[in-house]
Amino acid sequence: MNKAKDRKNALDTLFSGGGMAGMVADATAPRPRLSSGAIGAAEINLIKDERDRLREELKTLNTQMASSVNVVELDPEQVQPSFVADRMEVAFDPAFEALKESIAETGQQVPILVRPAPGESGVYQIAYGHRRWKACRALGKPVRGVIKELSDEELLVAQGQENHERKDLSFIETCLFVYRLAQDYPQTLIVKAIGKDKSLVSKLRKLAATMPEEFLRVIGPAPKIGRPRWEEMASFFEDGRLASNHEKAVTSLFALDSFTELHSDERFSEVLQLLQETPAETEASSAQTAGEIPVAAHTRKANSSEWLGNKHVLVKHTGKATVFSVDSKTQSDFSAFLLKELPGLIAKYEETKGEDA
Known part of the structure; x- marks a missing residue:
């Protein structure tokens, strides 16, 4: 019961300290040996409960961050990505282009979360908010962020939970993120980071390991x-x-x-x-x-x-x-324009056909 209470404030204590460290310690601590059936059922129920709580907590997290007195403006060139990549780079990403356009028009509404980069004065490392950082850098704008002292494990848990609660990563990106984490961290921490049970985490890791990353x-x-x-x-x-x-x-x-x-x-x-x-x-x-x-x-x-x-x-x-x-998300106005103009274009084409006949 105490463990459940400790987990409850995991995200909203990012600004006051204590909660994240407790969560990571709990994730890496050995568990009592029970029957395999009892472990599976208990963990599945716990993850479902935590997921429901996290969804509600994450709704308020953005508001907390946006209004926090700790939000500062950072030079994008003095910010570096997390030491474990969670996204694939693509030549053209419509969702990123839409985000960049939104920030250009209305500003960066939600700050990113960073920590002081280990061993580098004046440099910060991202826990989450990589796309917001890249958009601001591309636009030549300062990036708004919250600076928080985080251990490696705390950073990874924050990174994984934020991405996966927001459903930002594709299935294969999740597999690769799990695979990369598994090289250096225990399965219990990965379970915390992505909110999935041990069995699924194992399957995601094995799937990513089956195919070369370059492929x-x-x-x-x-x-x-x-x-x-x-x-x-x-x-x-x-x-x-x-x-x-x-x-x-x-x-x-x-x-x-x-x-x-x-x-x-x-x-x-x-x-x-x-x-x-x-x-x-x-x-x-x-x-x-x-x-x-x-x-x-x-x-x-x-x-x-x-x-x-x-x-x-x-x-x-x-x-x-x-x-x-036409991408209906990033080009919705153009999509509507085309639908409106198409009947006229078709009529014009039919007239041309008639003239040729």
Whole structure:
């Protein structure tokens, strides 16, 4: 019961000290040995209770931070990211562009949380708020933040809880975050950081370990791709490697400009379909002896993608269709404009057809 009370104020005591240290100590302390069934049920119920409390506490956390007298303006160049990365870098992130636009128009509403960087005077390290920091740096604006003395473990728990309660990370980003933490920290701390039970934490770590990180970075965060499809992708790997045929086919696909121009979710789908369509080595035809790989018409050389305007419309050409995509979140006004103008464009096209006839 005392442990539950200690956990209750974990987040709202970030500004007064004490609570976070207690939570981390509890996370790393050995637990009594009980039957495996009792441990599983107890931990699942505890995590559910904590998740419900954290959701409510996080609603007030932003208000607390925004009104805190400890909020200061920091030079973005004197701020560095967490020592454990939790996001994949992508060439174009619509959500980040929307955040940057919002900060440019209305300012940074929610401060970031930082600690003094160990061994570096005047430099700060982020616990959370990486995208806000990057947006402010790109805009040449100071970043508003709360400075808090945090141990490595406290920083990681704060980083993980904030990201995962806000559902900011994709499934594969969560897997990689868990995998990186597992290199140096106990499973009990990871459970605290991401709010998942030990069994799921173990599965996330193993999935990330199945595929090379460089392979995952080429595909990107794939925010719409969940666990079942990533598990299917992982099934093509053995000891961290693809079969020879699959590896050659994927390498060829990765080299195509049209592939790199796709959204991350589309890149995942392209790679998975390629693996499904490329014969395994045991099914290889005699053509392979000449160095050829029978990669179904999936090499996609006939496919291409291009952006129109300032990332307003993504045009994807395939063998069967031309698809125009507009991000309804970041380009909602333009989307509405297109819908309004399309009938006129279609009528104009029909008139042109009539004239040509």
